[in-house]
Amino acid sequence: MQSLMKSILNAALLSWILFGVFAWILRDGLGPDSVESSGWSALVRLYWCFYWGPVLIALAVATLALSRCMRNALADPPAAQLHNAADDASHRS
Numbered sequence: 001m002q003s004l005m006k007s008i009l010n011a012a013l014l015s016w017i018l019f020g021v022f023a024w025i026l027r028d029g030l031g032p033d034s035v036e037s038s039g040w041s042a043l044v045r046l047y048w049c050f051y052w053g054p055v056l057i058a059l060a061v062a063t064l065a066l067s068r069c070m071r072n073a074l075a076d077p078p079a080a081q082l083h084n085a086a087d088d089a090s091h092r093s
Contacts, residue, residue: 002066016056019050
């Protein structure tokens with residue numbers, strides 16, 4: 001289940017990054033009324049265009065949090081499993 005969630009979050013993150021390219025183009029405009037933007041002001045304007053920046057940060061934080069939870073779950077097995085393994089070992093001897 002966690003690997004499915006991680007795959008979905010990674011796909012959403014990549015899609016949102018690619019959407020940022022189109023948001024930049026749409027923000028600058030198309031046709032004769034288009035403007036060229038560059039520098040920090042362009043990045044700040046992109047950040048708030050379609051709320052691209054806040055959504056990007058939320059997706060990145062969710063992806064990192066899930067990865068960290070998955071890593072901790074693999075490194076630290078629940079105590080019940082350890083107890084059952086100890087019982088099985090004592091019954092075998």
